[in-house]
Amino acid sequence: MTEQKADGALDGAIGAIIGALEQEEGPMTDKKRRIVESAVLCFAENGYAATATNTIARRAGVAEGTIFRHFPTKKELLVRLVRPLFAHSLLPLAVEEMQVEQTKSAGDLRAIMRAIMKSRLALADRYAPLVRILIQEVKFHEELQAAIPANFLEAVRSGAETILAPFIERGEIRPVDPLYFLRSVISLLIGYYLLRSEVAPQAHWDDDAEIESIIDLLLNGLRPR
């Protein structure tokens, strides 16, 4: 409840990050909050290696030394932006939402897929800067890789299985491997997200229509109806 208040006041991703960090390390001062905010934006915009702590400090309206009062190293700053979010927010959120959608739209696969994809897109939008940071930096920092819980993928996979199983049983869809199917959904979604948000962000995108045609492709392929 208190978190929702913070989210309202601040940007989505940053509010969530700060909420998760506070949950791990206790309430933070205003300056620490501003450092986190500034760091997320800087890292997302320019990448970790190309961001100077001096830049983070100026953008946060804080002395450079203050950063190191709260985070012993620049690397720790990066890691502590990402880790709490996975630990406290993302995983529970992702699994829980899936189940909610499934029960709400029981029996209607198209409706379930639509709901999940939309919520996934909303999640990515909300955490946009963090998503960028992750995409750009995971490969270079083992500490970040360690921050992504190993069970994250498995949790998602078993969620997918639970959703698909009844439809396969009833013969309404092909008996696909849920992991393989999941990969396709994720790929299509990521592809769309990148196109919409990174490649051509200035164009007008109709999320509903686009999702509908992705679902159409997934359900029917290119076959004429």
Next chain:
Amino acid sequence: MTEQKADGALDGAIGAIIGALEQEEGPMTDKKRRIVESAVLCFAENGYAATATNTIARRAGVAEGTIFRHFPTKKELLVRLVRPLFAHSLLPLAVEEMQVEQTKSAGDLRAIMRAIMKSRLALADRYAPLVRILIQEVKFHEELQAAIPANFLEAVRSGAETILAPFIERGEIRPVDPLYFLRSVISLLIGYYLLRSEVAPQAHWDDDAEIESIIDLLLNGLRPR
């Protein structure tokens, strides 16, 4: 054919990059070649900002000053690794291959798609380090964005249209927007490529079978046959 010579001597991507660079700037000395080679690998492994020219020089077995004999700045080194490739190699190659496949497998959409996807995967594998560099750095350097010719996307799109048009005319597939369809193909392919090469590179992957099931999804969706 001339390329095969270069490929024999060097790694795929590096040979191609050097070939393209030589086409623009004339034949290069052995040291320059080694600098290019070292830079591609370093940038791919650690990212541009986190790579020191000193590191590039050591890996190339060259004095640090030598780099700046051949490339006035570090940034220029990055750009000149990428630009010639697009100008001389990638675009013609991509378009040409598409047409070849189309005529070879005329009338058989599945065969055309299979051929294109396989060649695309092979291309990505061959240029793997360069692909990494591009993915990581394009966002941060306008010079790189400028290096990707504007007509690249259009050329690919029109290629896709040429392929799909006859099938749509004959009512064998739905009248999809070729650009939209292209996006799906690319997304699925990229998704598969990332999974195979970056996320779980140690697993055994059967490219043929995977491509077959991607095509299956694209053609038939989840519907039971």
Next chain:
Amino acid sequence: MTEQKADGALDGAIGAIIGALEQEEGPMTDKKRRIVESAVLCFAENGYAATATNTIARRAGVAEGTIFRHFPTKKELLVRLVRPLFAHSLLPLAVEEMQVEQTKSAGDLRAIMRAIMKSRLALADRYAPLVRILIQEVKFHEELQAAIPANFLEAVRSGAETILAPFIERGEIRPVDPLYFLRSVISLLIGYYLLRSEVAPQAHWDDDAEIESIIDLLLNGLRPR
């Protein structure tokens, strides 16, 4: 006698330092006492320049700011550890002890020397951390040099003279310059102290026997008896 109380509560050197400081500045709070204690140990172990106020504070179990409530600067902290001790304790003590020993063992030079050397060794042991600080830092801080009273050396010298004079008069020893002789005694004692406490502190040392042979050397030299 009053000192014994302090000694009982705290370490020798630290108790003495605190006693002297309180004599100058009035009674101190528990926190101030702990700061002094921590500072003496830190300076002795790592040197003044290499000791961070932060380290002193943590070791004292005190906030960093608290240090500066009691000592305006780090340098003042150093100086105030040393100065009161010289002003109130060391000088009177040294002179007084000398006289006591002299009267107790009147006429027996060997006994006088033995008593003085033992008490000197005990003094050095008791003030070990302070001795270290002095040795390490005096050269770098004029404020410390000023803290050592100019009459200290003279007082000691005249003490030595008083002791030696009657023996010289009676022809029992050579008519040596007391200052010169003092230097030899001090050198031998310091040499022994360093060897015992700094160079090979883990070895077993028999102070009584060692002092006896130093005295032997001083009295008889290498000459066979």
Next chain:
Amino acid sequence: MTEQKADGALDGAIGAIIGALEQEEGPMTDKKRRIVESAVLCFAENGYAATATNTIARRAGVAEGTIFRHFPTKKELLVRLVRPLFAHSLLPLAVEEMQVEQTKSAGDLRAIMRAIMKSRLALADRYAPLVRILIQEVKFHEELQAAIPANFLEAVRSGAETILAPFIERGEIRPVDPLYFLRSVISLLIGYYLLRSEVAPQAHWDDDAEIESIIDLLLNGLRPR
């Protein structure tokens, strides 16, 4: 021979340090030489921790970065000033000189002692800044402790034994433990050196007379002749 030239041009200690360093790492550029020179003086004057690399650089007339081209860290700079000297110069020198004196003045203990003490004093004078650095810093840096060869002490001890043995055999002096005697000599010498060079350097000191009276004390003690 070339070394003697360098020694002539430069200060004693610095010339010797540079010579020893060059013997280990090959000939050095003028700037590196000046960095070494500046570092020795700075460390000796202000101590390691209180010396900024910036200060060393300015005194050497060199850019700060140049220091780190030649020495990876400030600590390495300190260690590399000391280590080569022990490895190449001090130990051989000390042992060799002892033997020379012994044979030259065979049979005359007073002459041997005089020669050794004078050469030791000359050595300390020549390496004065280095001696200061060692005294101040050895305690704080394990790397420095490791730089002093373990056999140094033993070599000196066995030298002392060789010298004393014949005199003891002939009954000309007491059968003292050479190590114990050595300690006394060293203590007296260090005591004199410190007094002369550190405590009261402005006074006029007659080394010959002082050494003579130290020897007198060592040979005859306080006993009237």
Next chain:
DNA sequence: TATGAATGAGCTTTCATTCAT
């Protein structure tokens, strides 16, 4: 009195770039 967050000057170190050889 005591706190500890905040500061910013200053520290050691890195690095792209220059230039005499």
Next chain:
DNA sequence: AATGAATGAAAGCTCATTCAT
């Protein structure tokens, strides 16, 4: 063309000191 010593601006980080609470 090639070198690598030299540079100095800027990086990440430390630390004595201040100040609102």
